[in-house]
Amino acid sequence: MAEVKTQGAVEAMEVAEASRETEWEKPSFVGDLFLGKLNLDLIHPFPEQPAADKAEGDAFLTKLERFLAEQVDAEEIDRKGEYDYSLFDGLNEIGAWGMKIPKEYGGLGFSATNYNRAIGLTATWCGSTVAWLSAHQSIGVPQPLKLFGTEEQKKKYLPRLAKGAISAFALTEPGVGSDPAKMETRAVPTPDGKGWTLNGEKLWCTNGLKAEVIVVMAQTPPKIVNGKEKKQISAFILETNTPGVEIAHRCQFMGLRGIGNVLIRFNDVFIPKENLLWGEGLGLKLALITLNTGRLTIPAGCAAGGRRMLEIARDWANERVQWGAPIGKHEAVAAKLSWMASHTFAMEAIVWLTSGLADRGDVDLRLEAAMAKLFNTEMAWKCVDELVQIRGGRGFETSWSLKARGEKGYPVERIMRDMRINRIFEGTSEIQHLFIAREAVDPHMKRGYKILLPETPTNEKLSAAAKAGAYYATWYPSRYVGWSRFPKYGDFGRLSTHLGYIERQSRHLSRSIFHAMMRFQAKLERKQMVLFRIVDIGTDLFAMSSAITYAEMLAKKGEKNAIDLADLFCREARVRIDQNFRTLFDNHDELAYRVVQKFMKGEYQWLEGQLVEPLVPTAEQVEEAIRQLA
Numbered sequence: 001m002a003e004v005k006t007q008g009a010v011e012a013m014e015v016a017e018a019s020r021e022t023e024w025e026k027p028s029f030v031g032d033l034f035l036g037k038l039n040l041d042l043i044h045p046f047p048e049q050p051a052a053d054k055a056e057g058d059a060f061l062t063k064l065e066r067f068l069a070e071q072v073d074a075e076e077i078d079r080k081g082e083y084d085y086s087l088f089d090g091l092n093e094i095g096a097w098g099m100k101i102p103k104e105y106g107g108l109g110f111s112a113t114n115y116n117r118a119i120g121l122t123a124t125w126c127g128s129t130v131a132w133l134s135a136h137q138s139i140g141v142p143q144p145l146k147l148f149g150t151e152e153q154k155k156k157y158l159p160r161l162a163k164g165a166i167s168a169f170a171l172t173e174p175g176v177g178s179d180p181a182k183m184e185t186r187a188v189p190t191p192d193g194k195g196w197t198l199n200g201e202k203l204w205c206t207n208g209l210k211a212e213v214i215v216v217m218a219q220t221p222p223k224i225v226n227g228k229e230k231k232q233i234s235a236f237i238l239e240t241n242t243p244g245v246e247i248a249h250r251c252q253f254m255g256l257r258g259i260g261n262v263l264i265r266f267n268d269v270f271i272p273k274e275n276l277l278w279g280e281g282l283g284l285k286l287a288l289i290t291l292n293t294g295r296l297t298i299p300a301g302c303a304a305g306g307r308r309m310l311e312i313a314r315d316w317a318n319e320r321v322q323w324g325a326p327i328g329k330h331e332a333v334a335a336k337l338s339w340m341a342s343h344t345f346a347m348e349a350i351v352w353l354t355s356g357l358a359d360r361g362d363v364d365l366r367l368e369a370a371m372a373k374l375f376n377t378e379m380a381w382k383c384v385d386e387l388v389q390i391r392g393g394r395g396f397e398t399s400w401s402l403k404a405r406g407e408k409g410y411p412v413e414r415i416m417r418d419m420r421i422n423r424i425f426e427g428t429s430e431i432q433h434l435f436i437a438r439e440a441v442d443p444h445m446k447r448g449y450k451i452l453l454p455e456t457p458t459n460e461k462l463s464a465a466a467k468a469g470a471y472y473a474t475w476y477p478s479r480y481v482g483w484s485r486f487p488k489y490g491d492f493g494r495l496s497t498h499l500g501y502i503e504r505q506s507r508h509l510s511r512s513i514f515h516a517m518m519r520f521q522a523k524l525e526r527k528q529m530v531l532f533r534i535v536d537i538g539t540d541l542f543a544m545s546s547a548i549t550y551a552e553m554l555a556k557k558g559e560k561n562a563i564d565l566a567d568l569f570c571r572e573a574r575v576r577i578d579q580n581f582r583t584l585f586d587n588h589d590e591l592a593y594r595v596v597q598k599f600m601k602g603e604y605q606w607l608e609g610q611l612v613e614p615l616v617p618t619a620e621q622v623e624e625a626i627r628q629l630a
């Protein structure tokens with residue numbers, strides 16, 4: 001495969017690696033799965049919401065539901081492509097801007113479970129409202145401020161933010177998306193030492209249109225560490241009414257048409273030194289941790305979307321009669337419905353498991369949160385695609401057109417448009433795969449990486465090999481033996497065989513990771529499709545574990561049907577897992593990659609045939625467009 005590591009790529013990797021959270025202070029369920037260990041005790045019994053916390057959430061949800069149903073016209077917001085800003089006050093009245101802000105600073109101080117319940121409920125109604133609330137408090141100023149702010153900073157900003165001073169998170173730039181380490185926005189210290197001068201621009205800043213304060217990441221002057229210049233990225237709280245802050249463009253999208261997302265420019269903007277967050281050089285780490293900890297919101301929205309879609313699908317599958325039977329009675333439609341139901345159940349299980357564990361606070365959730373984002377966004381997208389199909393032509397028709405001709409105005413077309421972005425923002429599915437893969441191979445990398453690098457001196461290689469050899473002499477054989485065939489999981493009834501399968505496949509997975517390291521050595525990093533299959537297997541094993549423990553908890557409360565859904569989901573996930581193992585090393589990745597390199601050079605351009613080419617704009621038109629942007 002071609003070498004893709006340019007100097008810039010190496011530097012970006014170094015900065016990203018330096019900003020990675022490397023400490024594992026608490027146990028990790030998924031981390032153990034990758035090492036061949038099913039540590040069920042970490043997720044079983046399924047964490048249930050304490051009664052007092054639930055009561056607090058219930059009271060808020062009642063108010064929120066009424067507010068959404070009575071005040072928020074999601075269809076109109078979507079149709080106009082503009083939010084109804086008069087709703088901001090109403091959201092403020094019920095405390096929605098401060099859900100995640102601690103009570104001592106004037107917020108509601110919600111648990112992760114209650115916050116995700118509120119986000120979920122909102123997501124069943126209006127995607128744009130979710131985006132306003134979530135960009136403000138899942139990733140906007142309150143989140144990094146809570147994690148890394150000084151007491152003075154918290155006292156100054158959190159009460160304001162809780163009362164509806166809207167905030168935003170500004171990381172992405174036109175030139176950097178998935179790879180923010182290479183950002184161009186710069187902050188330099190002012191000569192008088194009183195602060196910083198910020199210059200640059202940030203793209204797709206959600207809430208930027210109305211934000212009073214934003215958290216912005218920028219390059220600050222490099223430092224010399226061990227004789228080598230080290231790039232620094234720092235984070236700042238910025239008041240948007242500071243001179244030099246300019247909204248350069250309002251971005252419009254396929255979905256979430258009511259969000260206030262902008263290209264924001266900074267022209268010699270002064271930031272007082274007290275507004276540096278955490279410390280100089282810690283900005284990228286702050287951004288990545290903010291995204292990691294805020295990452296449960298999108299999965300909660302996706303699972304809730306799944307619930308809304310099930311309602312529509314059930315109604316339509318019963319109502320619509322074709323060929324003499326309700327369409328849900330035709331096996332092909334029934335298969336789609338069963339897939340939607342079992343996968344919505346798994347999405348729910350993941351959301352309430354991760355939320356409950358976040359509230360319990362005794363496990364590391366980095367990998368689980370990334371898997372929740374990856375799994376729920378991918379599955380919710382497949383659900384909406386199936387729903388459009390089940391609705392037939394009506395799935396493609398807008399809700400207002402349906403209503404205008406006297407039919408039920410199910411907003412399936414809007415749900416589809418709103419859903420698509422979830423696989424992209426707050427880290428694309430590809431980036432989640434890479435992040436999870438990096439952590440999955442890390443325990444082996446730590447032991448074996450030095451041996452695999454050609455530049456390691458022979459004496460260091462020998463000593464590293466001796467240490468690794470001693471470890472793997474016991475670890476490797478132990479990954480072949482386990483207790484999965486014994487009646488260890490008997491308490492889980494019908495689902496016990498799936499737990500045995502998870503245990504066996506987790507050992508299989510850990511051996512496969514080891515084999516992949518041995519086979520590809522230092523080049524494994526570039527074998528993305530192998531890594532992605534490893535991650536997909538791990539993610540499905542995690543989803544199965546979540547679904548099983550969730551079903552067991554629900555069954556104990558009398559919800560016996562939950563076992564059927566978990567069983568169905570596990571059977572579907574097992575087909576995917578088996579397929580991924582089969583093609584892990586036996587695949588056509590090399591051929592596909594070779595073909596694409598030729599494709600990129602234009603060697604298959606003949607395939608594109610005759611296309612209508614857009615007219616090239618005149619110099620005057622380009623100038624006019626630039627004038628309008630400026």
Ligand SMILES: Cc1cc2nc3c(=O)[nH]c(=O)nc-3n(C[C@H](O)[C@H](O)[C@H](O)COP(=O)(O)OP(=O)(O)OC[C@H]3O[C@@H](n4cnc5c(N)ncnc54)[C@H](O)[C@@H]3O)c2cc1C
Nearest residue numbers: 169170171172177178204205206424425426427428430431
């Ligand atoms: C509606 C909307 C709201 C947003 N809100 C915010 C916000 O509030 N704040 C903010 O800072 N940003 C925001 N973003 C930006 C968003 O987070 C980025 O779009 C996202 O991180 C991806 O970056 P990109 O679009 O530049 O894609 P790119 O990074 O250019 O990626 C393009 C494609 O290449 C893939 N890819 C990239 N690198 C690799 C790799 N190494 N290996 C394999 N595949 C790779 C990606 O997965 C993707 O499929 C928003 C974007 C949108 C559209």
